[in-house]
Amino acid sequence: MAPEMSAQALWFELMQFYIREAWLLDERKFTEWLDLFTDDILYFMPRRKNVLRRELHREVTPLGDLAILEEDKRYLAMRVARLDSGMAWAEDPPSRTRHLVGNLEVTPLATGEVKARTAFLVYRSHLETDSQLLSGCRDDVLRNIDGAWRIARRTILLDANVLLDKNLSVFL
Amino acid sequence: MGAARSYAVIDPATGKLDRRIFTDEAVYADEMEKIFGRAWLMIGHESLVPAPDDFFHTYMGQDPVILTRDGAGRLHALLNMCRHRGNRVVRCDDGNQKRFMCTYHGWTYRNDGTLEHVPGESEAYYSALDKSALGLVAARVESYAGIVFATWDRDAPSLEAYLGDARWYLDTVFNRCDGGMQALGPMKWLEPVNWKTLVDNCSDNYHVPTSHLSSARVQTRWLGRPPLSHEDQFQSPNKHAFVNGHAITFREALDNAPRYMHGMSQETMRLFQDYHDATMPEAERRLGALRARRVQLANHSIFPNGILGFRLALPRGPRQTEFWHFVLLERDAPEELKRIIRIGSQANNGAAGLFEQDDVDNWRQVTEASTSPFARRQPQDLSMGLGHAGPHPDYPGLVSERYISENNQRLFYRRWQEFMNADSWADIALDPISARFDGIATMRG
Numbered sequence A: 001m002a003p004e005m006s007a008q009a010l011w012f013e014l015m016q017f018y019i020r021e022a023w024l025l026d027e028r029k030f031t032e033w034l035d036l037f038t039d040d041i042l043y044f045m046p047r048r049k050n051v052l053r054r055e056l057h058r059e060v061t062p063l064g065d066l067a068i069l070e071e072d073k074r075y076l077a078m079r080v081a082r083l084d085s086g087m088a089w090a091e092d093p094p095s096r097t098r099h100l101v102g103n104l105e106v107t108p109l110a111t112g113e114v115k116a117r118t119a120f121l122v123y124r125s126h127l128e129t130d131s132q133l134l135s136g137c138r139d140d141v142l143r144n145i146d147g148a149w150r151i152a153r154r155t156i157l158l159d160a161n162v163l164l165d166k167n168l169s170v171f172l
Numbered sequence B: 001m002g003a004a005r006s007y008a009v010i011d012p013a014t015g016k017l018d019r020r021i022f023t024d025e026a027v028y029a030d031e032m033e034k035i036f037g038r039a040w041l042m043i044g045h046e047s048l049v050p051a052p053d054d055f056f057h058t059y060m061g062q063d064p065v066i067l068t069r070d071g072a073g074r075l076h077a078l079l080n081m082c083r084h085r086g087n088r089v090v091r092c093d094d095g096n097q098k099r100f101m102c103t104y105h106g107w108t109y110r111n112d113g114t115l116e117h118v119p120g121e122s123e124a125y126y127s128a129l130d131k132s133a134l135g136l137v138a139a140r141v142e143s144y145a146g147i148v149f150a151t152w153d154r155d156a157p158s159l160e161a162y163l164g165d166a167r168w169y170l171d172t173v174f175n176r177c178d179g180g181m182q183a184l185g186p187m188k189w190l191e192p193v194n195w196k197t198l199v200d201n202c203s204d205n206y207h208v209p210t211s212h213l214s215s216a217r218v219q220t221r222w223l224g225r226p227p228l229s230h231e232d233q234f235q236s237p238n239k240h241a242f243v244n245g246h247a248i249t250f251r252e253a254l255d256n257a258p259r260y261m262h263g264m265s266q267e268t269m270r271l272f273q274d275y276h277d278a279t280m281p282e283a284e285r286r287l288g289a290l291r292a293r294r295v296q297l298a299n300h301s302i303f304p305n306g307i308l309g310f311r312l313a314l315p316r317g318p319r320q321t322e323f324w325h326f327v328l329l330e331r332d333a334p335e336e337l338k339r340i341i342r343i344g345s346q347a348n349n350g351a352a353g354l355f356e357q358d359d360v361d362n363w364r365q366v367t368e369a370s371t372s373p374f375a376r377r378q379p380q381d382l383s384m385g386l387g388h389a390g391p392h393p394d395y396p397g398l399v400s401e402r403y404i405s406e407n408n409q410r411l412f413y414r415r416w417q418e419f420m421n422a423d424s425w426a427d428i429a430l431d432p433i434s435a436r437f438d439g440i441a442t443m444r445g
């Protein structure tokens, strides 16, 4: 990140980054989407439990417990590559998705990386009448590599205990 | 409905299955009484409630149940229903509590189910309330190698008799090591499918090279996983075995290779092999040489709704099933190996699982085929391998000649029918335990 960049300019640049990411996903350009991640990406989606308010520290399962997703670049690449096989049945015919991403908060880190938090609503429609609204937030760590932002870590928190969708075959 | 109804849904001579059992509301209501009201149901794992006063919220079919460990360490399965009006007394997934207070009027129960406190007992109830008769309703609880089962039926046989010779196979995974297993999970999601479609799928190795080819191929390319083909499966010496409703598929291991597990890849294979070799003396001591070396449990289901190991298919109406995905790890395995198995299992299975995500639309449409008027009259064809299964000199149960067979599915629906036509446990046959359980492993672990 250029140190002289103002908070406003950084926010604007990252908001554009997330809007572009959303369009890539909704236009099914998954190979380009995959390029937005660093090679050491951790793409993590923990579970969320019902616990009492005084025990909220236990609500989100920690890294090391069973997660919904805990993927490295190779696993993400396999997920993308299989879509082209003609036999990835969960997504063939493919889902129709709409990613709305907002509520961006940006916190520059001492490492030169940036913490970026966003909220999302993702609508998924599949086959004839299946549809689902997925709500949640992303906690990202972004790294600037040769002038381009890359996602080095993504933690996705879904607003759900029992997931209501038949499967989670779309990217968030 | 109920006792008067008689079911003839599977023709053993042809394998034709009446598909109306997947969506009929009356059949479903009957199943909840006659199957889920009677059978031993897998509800949890002892490692989910390791300490005194721990609890884990679970289900017996549709009934919400609290699995508790009381202060003295005893396990209880308690219906999560306040005996006053019926509010739930627990709303958390798990925790540690000596008491459960109902949030409606404040009746308070100890974690062994005893009703301890009723507000206004002497004033409002004039001390006339028999608290001792109003504890939380308790199910019978028994464990097998750390896996907790419960049943509502006081007349049910012991869990040991219920599992019968299926345990001969189950031991090869769940009872292989002295340190026992630990459960992680569950991750939970709702699928628009009838619960039976995914239970019978546990013995359906036939679907794998079609349903899961895309993920198998990328894992061959990226992870060095052995290629998956129909040919390999048809020639495979592995088998199905069926005991008391439990559907086993297993590998006859003549090569000293470890059992297939998620997380195996070219680069991790050494770790799996080393661990397999290092633990073989322990496994032989626990299971005897034949089971330790030659029998490797693969996909299987435990009647009625235990799927692929310690995972649950919880019925939520005829056309909806809540999946609970757990991962079981051998507690004393090296941490790195446990990490690899956990990550492999969560990548392949679960709602987002590379393999499992491709299953649901199949099961969903099999379920839905029972809802339209013309389709529902056409039976399912479960004729594969008819006449090619029977007793085996080495292996207990009804054993198929091949790995790809619908033997287990036919027998699963026959067992289902037997439960549905029974008036009580007296009408439900149990195969006698006849296998030789070599080694020191027992029901208790």
Ligand code: FES
Pocket (backbone or CB within 6 Å): B082, B083, B084, B085, B086, B087, B102, B103, B104, B105, B106, B107
């Ligand atoms: S319903 Fe529980 S105290 Fe009244």
Ligand SMILES: [Fe+2]
Pocket (backbone or CB within 6 Å): B207, B208, B211, B212, B355, B356, B359
């Ligand atoms: Fe499958």
